[in-house]
Amino acid sequence: MLCLSCNRVRPALSRDDYTAERARLITLHGLCVCKPPPRPGDTRRS
Ligand SMILES: [Zn+2]
Numbered sequence: 150m151l152c153l154s155c156n157r158v159r160p161a162l163s164r165d166d167y168t169a170e171r172a173r174l175i176t177l178h179g180l181c182v183c184k185p186p187p188r189p190g191d192t193r194r195s
Contacts, residue, residue: 150174152181 150171152159158174159181161167 151178152183154183155181157181 150159150166151157151174157179158171161171
């Protein structure tokens with residue numbers, strides 16, 4: 150769940166990502182503020 154660019158915790162994508170461990174990592178590393186990288190091929194739904 151860490152950003153590969155800044156090694157900080159990436160923003161949660163869903164409520165399931167808001168875990169206690171994740172919250173702890175944010176306090177340790179901070180929250181990623183990078184722009185989301187383009188993900189080609191990730192737009193397909195089915
Ligand atoms: Zn980042």
